[in-house]
Amino acid sequence: MRDLRRARQSAEKLGLCAGSALSLLCGSAALAQTATELPVRALDSPTPLLPSEAPRITAPKPTPVATDDGLGQDGFYLEADTLVRDDKANTWTARGGVEARYQGRTLRAEEVIYSVATGAVTVNGKAQIIEADGTVQFAEHAVLDDKMRAGFARGFALHTTQDATFAADVAIRRSETVNELNRAVFTPCPxxxxxxxxxxxxxxIQADRIVQDHQHRLVYYRNAVIRIKGVPVFYTPFLSHPDPSSPRASGLLMPEPTSSNSRGFTYRQGYLFVVSPSMELTVKPDISTKQNPFLQMEWKERFYSGYLDARVGYTYSRDFDGKGDQFGGQTSRSFILADGRFSLNDKWDWGFTLDRASDPLIFEKYQIPNVYENHGMFTPDLQRLLSQLFVTRQDSNSYLSIAALDFQGLRTSSTGITENSETFPIVAPLIEARYEPKADIFGGRLRFTGSAVVLSANESAIDPEQPGIDSRRATAEVNWRRNFTLADGMRLSPFLDLRGDFYNIANTTPTDHSDHSIGRGLGTAGLDFSWPFMRQAGSTTVILEPVAQIALSPNVSANPHIPNEDSIVTNFDETNLFSIDRFTGYDLAEGGQRFNIGGRATIDWGDGLSARILVGRVFRAQPLALASVNTGQGSSASATGNPTPQPATNLTFAPNTGLNKTASDWVVAAETTPVAGLSMFGRTLLDNNFQAQDTEVGVNFARSRMRGYLRYDDDNTQITGRQRNVEGAGEFFVTKHWGFSVMGVRDLQFSDWRMRDLGVIYMDDCIRVEVVYQHEDTQIGRLGKSDSVFVRLKLATLGDEGYRNADFR
Known part of the structure; x- marks a missing residue:
């Protein structure tokens, strides 16, 4: 029996060694001894310092943990080499390999003395208390209550389920919710x-005293010293932070130091106010050596039906350039970035974004991150803000959205002239609807689509003294498709599409302010064909699939009286090779008789390794004719186009898209993952002479000590001319903990860099620090080129989220 027990204990200790509990055994004594090296200071009060103004989150009452040891809630188990009863002292003493279990709590020690009169338990020699939730406590000597909870301990260590470690010379349980650790240390690191x-x-963090307040999930320190690799770097007489089990709590955030040419050294210090479990406010003031202070605030609130997020920033200062030289008078400069989305019921939602800035360069000047991230229903171009209000309804077979959009342009020339937002139309309303009957119609799927929009601009892009073009459009479309799969695997899909557009347009020219009504209809019938062939050899699967599509429509050309607001940019690639209409919006429509043909090939080696390629092109019965196109305001009214005014004449498809000829350019797209951690892709357009018109290739790699990407883009299809860029970024570790990072964007067309980063990285199990030098070569208004140094930090959190990632710039 003794040998069996020893074998079981050895296995359990080995399991602890694989995790973190044995790590605490090796570290608890050493940490406690290190803590005693702190300078001992006279304490003002024998009780812990718990400031009344400290924000708190009340923890819910703990739920009893169900155990499977068969003892239930009242059962008690005791095992030891010897058990001695002392009637005179009214005690029981267990010695040698002692193990006791009660209410899911396990105690192991060399000696346990139980007082029958008081119910107290005294533990000596390498004691371990394992809680039902996995928390482990260690001590050389401890006094426990009748529920085997430590009341006093020497040589104490605690390892939480969040992998945080506390160690102390002496630990005292002051109450059900408060523990006091004297000459103690805390770390979330191994x-x-x-x-x-x-x-x-x-x-x-080492301190004379650490107080754990479990009720409010806070940890307090007296005379705290923060050490990095054992070296003291900061002392504070008082410090507090959330308990490792706390998801969040009010307090100081990690500082964000930055150095740049325009603002000098900048110190950004955030503070988080947790107003309620569903509401928080973050305040981040910037103090700079060259410029006036800048204040940011962010409000987040969650409701049972949705969320509300809002960021604002404000300063009162003069304007400045990339060197930090000031000019002009002092004025208020601010921004707001707000969005919200709410559910009305299981079908109806509504939401909004409110994005505005009083200074077009405020985000670049003050290094505001994530300005143009996706939020709301529509997304604008870079350096443009979009405010929107929308409501949607969706169920299993229908969809409806109604929206209103308003744009603000922020693009600024080197002379400080900002684009005129008054030439951008206000979009109100924009309506899109879709309905599919659940039952098959003639054996196939039937879809009804509707769209309507009203655009109104205050100023003409040609003459600011004149009003801009006002247009109203309504579109109705019906689409039917049926799929057949023949016995030999051939797949056929006949389809029919009917579409009608109605336009009412005013102010088409600076001298013509009358209304014009225009109607347009288009019908398309066709057939999709594919015939996949598959062969398998061992774990390798090969699929070859010829694909073709024939689409027949009347010949159409761009109507010179319809302003092109939503179809200015057209990209021809593998995603729309087999589309019946390759325009992104409604203002232009693709007609004529065309035959789209191509082939796909796939090789799958298993374990995520594969290769795919697609080749195809479009044949037309006749080339598209030249047409006069009114580009209207030149704005992204549907949040898809480019608001830059375009030339007044254009082909239905521009010559550089590769779609305006009887035989289009070849579309070639491929991607492969030949080995684990390496993936490559490429896509290109080849003309009849097999000269590349639009090429993009890239490589992604991720190995144990390196990861990154490389991209090359050569695009000769844009109306602004040829663009050739190469971009790459990566990080490479020279040792287990030390490495470097690089990032660069180079314009090959003009042989000029746009941006370059070089950083030094330190990383281990609980911290990642990257100090980065960045040189930005792009001219942004009057800011010009700039140099800056910033810190990216990932820190083992004091809450329950593991690594918390913050990009500080």
Missing amino acids: VCAPDGSSVTPTWS
């Missing part, structure tokens, strides 16, 4: 090497 020896944690 304190044990894989071989069981103790290691110095990457960072730790």
Whole structure:
């Protein structure tokens, strides 16, 4: 029996060694001894310092953890080599391999003394208390209550389920919710090497006294010293942070130091106010050596039906350039970026974004991150803001959205002239609808689509003294498709599409302010064909699939009286090779008789390794004719186009798209993952002479000590001319913990860099620090080229989220 028990204990200790509990055993004594080296200061009060103004989050009452040891809630189990009863002292003493279990809590020690009169338990010699939730406590000597909870301990260590470690010379349980640790240390970093020896944690907080307030999920420190790799770097008489089990709590955020030419050294210090479990406010003031202070605030609130997020920024200062030289008078400069979305019921939602800036360069000047990230229903171009209000309804077979959009242009020339937002139309309303009957119609799927939009601009893009073009459009479309699969695997899909557009347009020219009504209809009938062939050899699967599509429509050309607001940019690639209409919007329509043909090939080696290629082109019965196109305001009224005014004449498809001839350019697209951690892709347009017109290739790699990407883009299809760029970024570790990062964007057409980054990285199990030097060569208004130094930090959190990632710029 004794040998069996020893074998079981050895296995359990080996399991602890594989995790973190044994790491605490190796580190607890060393950490406690290190804590005693702190300078001892006279304490003002024998009780812990718990400031009344500290924000708190009340923790819910703990739920009893169900255990499967068969003891239930009242059962008690005790095992030891010897058990001695002392009637005179009214005690029981267990010695040698002692193990006790009660209410899901396990106690192991060399000696346990139980007082029958008081119910107190005294534990001596390498004691372990394992809680039902996985928390582990260690002590050389401890006094427990009748529920085996420590009330007093020497040589104490605690390892939480969040992999945080507390260690102390003396630990005292003051109440059900408050523990006091004297001459103590805290760290979220590993304190044990894989071989069981103790290691110095990457960072730790040592203090004369640590108080754990479990009710409010806070940890308080008296006379705290923060150490990096054992070296003291900061002292504070008082410090607090959320308990490792706390999801969040009010307090200071990580500082964000930055140095740049335009603002000098900038210190950004955030503070988080947790107003309620569903509401928080973050305040981030910037203090700079060259410029006036700048204040940012962010409000987040969650409701049972949705969310509300809002960021604002404000300063009162003069304008400045990329060198930090000021000019002009002092004025208020601010921005707001707000969005919200809410559910009215299981079908109806509504939402909004409110994005505005009083200074077109405020985001670049003050290095505001994530300005143009996706939020709301529509997304604008870079350096343009979009405010929108929308409502949607969706169920299993229908969809409806109604929206209103308003744009603000922020693009600024080197002379400081900002694009005129008054020439951008206000979009109100924009309506899109779709309905599909659940039942098959003539054996196939029937879809009804509707769209309507009203655009109104205050100023003409040609003459600011004149009103801009006002247009109203309504579109109705019906589409039917049926799929057949023949016995030999051939797949046929006949389809029919009917579409009608109605336009009412005013102010088409600076001298013509009358209304014009225009109607247009288009019908398309066709057939999709594919015939996949598959062969398998071992774990390798090969699929070859010829694909073709025939689409028949009347010949159409661009109507010179319809302003092109939503179809200015057309990209021809593998995503729309087999589309019956390759325009992104409604203002232009693709007609004529065309035959789209191509082929796909796939090789799958298993384990995520594969290769795919697609080749195809479009044949037309006749080339498209030249037509006069009114480009209207030249704005992205449907949040898809480019608001830059375009030339007044254009082909239905522009010559550089590769679609305006009887035989289009060849579309070639391929991607492969030949080995784990390496993927490559490429796509190109080849003309009849097999000269590349639009090429993009890229490589992604990720290995144990390196990861990154490389992109090359050569685009000769844009109306602004040829663009050739190469972009790459990566990080490479020279040792286990030290590495460097690089990033660069180079314009090959003009032989000029746009941006370059070089960083040094340190990373271990609980911290990642990257110090980056960035040189930005792009001229943004009057800011010009700039140099800056910033820090990217990932830190083992004091809450429950593991690594918390923040990009500080």
